[in-house]
Amino acid sequence: MAKTIRIGTRDSELALWQAKTVEKKLNDLGYKTEIIAVKSQGDIILDKPLYELGITGIFTKTLDIAMINGQVDIAVHSMKDVPTALPQGIIQAAVLERANVLDILVHKGNTDFLEKEATVATGSLRRQAQWWNKYPNHTVVDLRGNVNTRMQKLNDNHWNGAVFAAAGLERINLKPENFISLDWMIPAPAQGAMVVLAMGNDNYTIDAVAQLNDIETEICTSIERQFLKTLEGGCTAPIGALAKYNENDDTINLKGVLLSIDGKQKLEIEKTVDISEWKKIGFNCAQEILNNGGIALMAEIKKVLKK
Incomplete structure (x- = not known):
């Protein structure tokens, strides 16, 4: 008998909208689903800035635990909230077509x-x-x-x-x-994209969710998250990245930025490469920023955040 895919989500209106969007897409493909909503620490502790809580993935941690404990089969998130390193056993099963990035x-x-x-x-x-x-x-x-x-x-x-x-x-x-x-403001890596996470050993669920994946969004968000990861920035660091695919000439353009917390220092980069080079551009752009003052700036940011 086909199992019911249990969809884990935060209980805010936006998170539930995202979960219901995934649910409808799975239902349209013939899968049975159930939504299970939980509160995250990021929703409960509202009197401190995120960076003061000292946890990356504060909005995703609760659902990670629910998945590992077998309470839910998938978790739906705003992709920009998801740490670049996923917990052991959890995989990225699908990235949905991106909405407005601004x-x-x-x-x-x-x-x-x-x-x-x-x-x-x-x-x-x-x-x-x-x-x-x-x-x-x-x-x-x-x-x-x-x-x-x-x-x-x-x-x-x-x-x-x-x-x-x-x-x-x-x-x-x-x-x-x-x-x-704010078209001058470079968005968070993966802003505007929704991601579905699943357990790596759950083949039934992975096969179901994979049908929701948008390849262009997957590639662009992967580039942005690689840029973020190479700079060693958690979700809270002042890092922006936006990759865009140009179908006219089959290229990828990446804009990236790293700033000091007070905004006085700003290290920017923009590069365009052939689509065949997409797996390297995020890493290469981040390395260029690191080599041009980014190493010292990241050290300074970490020092400020630890205070």
Whole structure:
């Protein structure tokens, strides 16, 4: 008898939307499914910035344990939240077709503050560092919680705006009228992509989920995550990467950035290679950054985060 594939997810509205999207795709292929929602530490501890919690994969750890313990068969995540090194026994079973990769600034109807002193909220060191690099006179405050919680906090405070991933707001119809697309901000590696993890020894589930994989998204996110991993940055380091496939000439373009936490130092790289070279470009670009000041900058970042 065909088994029911148990889908593990966080219990936020966005996470449940992602799980239900995977569920529908599996159901359409004829598979039986069940959604099992759990709370992660990242959702429970909201009064500390992520980097202060000292755990990479804080949003994914709870589901990893549930999978290893046999409580769920797969876990659905925003791929940018997933550490580059997966726990032993767990594999990447599919990456779904990518949505909007951009960060957006949600504001309150007036953007004059961009030219003055202002307060902007984000819980991401990458967004904070890039914001300070462009707007050094602004104050950046910490903003934690799921998407709905963060939108409510923006409404409840006197902040001028807050930075969000466009994809998350679009998926649950929360994207407001008052926003600016931050096309100058390099997104988190794998931003806008959803990943499905499974146990490496569960062939039935792996075969089912593999049918959801989008090869272009898989390649581009793999490049970005390789760039991140080579720089030795956890999910919380100020690192951005975006790879794009150009079908006109069969090439891959990668933009990568590493910043100091205060945004004053910025190491950037952009390269385009033939698609046949895709497995090397993330590593090579990260090595170039490391060799041009990145080693010292990463050491400084780690020192600041340990305080």
